[in-house]
Amino acid sequence: MSATIIPVRGFTPRIGEGTFVAPNASIIGDVVIGRDCSIWFNTVIRGDVNSIRIADRVNIQDGTVLHTLYQKSTIEIGEDVSIGHNVTLHGCHIRPFALIGMGAVVMDDAVVGEGALVAAGSVVLSRTQIGPNELWGGAPAKFIKMVDPDQARELNIKIARNYLMYSRWYTDPDNATDPQ
Template identity: 30%
Template sequence: MLYEHLGARPRIHDTAVVAPTAVISGDVEIGPHCQVLHGAVITAEGGPITLAEHVIVMENALIRATAANSVHIGAHTLIGTLASIAGATVGEEVFFASGARVFNGALVGDRCEVRVNAVVMRRAVLLPETVVPIGWVAAGDPVQLFSPDRDAEIAAAQPELDFPGHVFGVDRDTPDLMVQLTERYGTSLARHRDDGEVGG
């Protein structure tokens, strides 16, 4: 299903194939010979998303841009089932295995592999041909790789996270943080009320 969001409609190349149960919303450009399979969601929440040629988005994967972080996926990249990419720039010939997660501001270089259930943290920079092992965490610039049990080291390797401030514009020390965050985010998401399905 294709949706216009904030006045922008998806643009899909004639040679690309999008499953009827996939959802493509807003300022999304899907390039030549791409495949977007059943249940995938590609949603531009204020920032653009571009898929270059021959990108494959498997079942139930999620690609999401924000006003702060657009998304670019390079050519010949495969995004596995249940993987998610939020606000990241991805090079060419990259493999994201099932359950891989990539967060806002990350840069993933050409020919990287992010294996099953691995995580690329916010603003991490993966040089070309980096491999993030199964279940491991990539953090920092330059990137460091950690087994998931090393949470203190993972936190130390990252820039100031300030997730509430960076993503939602709410100070972490706000006494009613979750009230402010959910109300502000809910107002932003309510803009979907005016979305319209695009025919074709």
């Protein structure tokens, strides 16, 4: 069993070196994924109507859906970002070192700043601007507090590295190690 990779409208997804794509993930159309990422089970990255760009060392966890608006919104995800299980990202921009909690929704033209955290189950409405190192939560999501930039960055790098390690368990099972 292998991932579903589908060209659409003349765009074929491009996947960077060292990136793990789970066997039942779907990657479609105008999608570019960087190096050392992990795209987990039942994830759908649907670049059929507009572009999706994912930088290096991003983990997109199980059941997540990425999509855009035709000729209106794109998705851009910076490096070392963690996207939790069952997240919906629709036409938004996620800056480096951010974390999107499980089950969150981030809508069109929203921006999640560098090192920011979106709490699990939150709904970030269209055109919301979340600043660097801010914690937002709720439905609709609201500002909760500032987070220490060094702690947020350290946490998000640790999560991103752990997911890279987990992905290696699938691609190189003879060298599997436990998280530390």
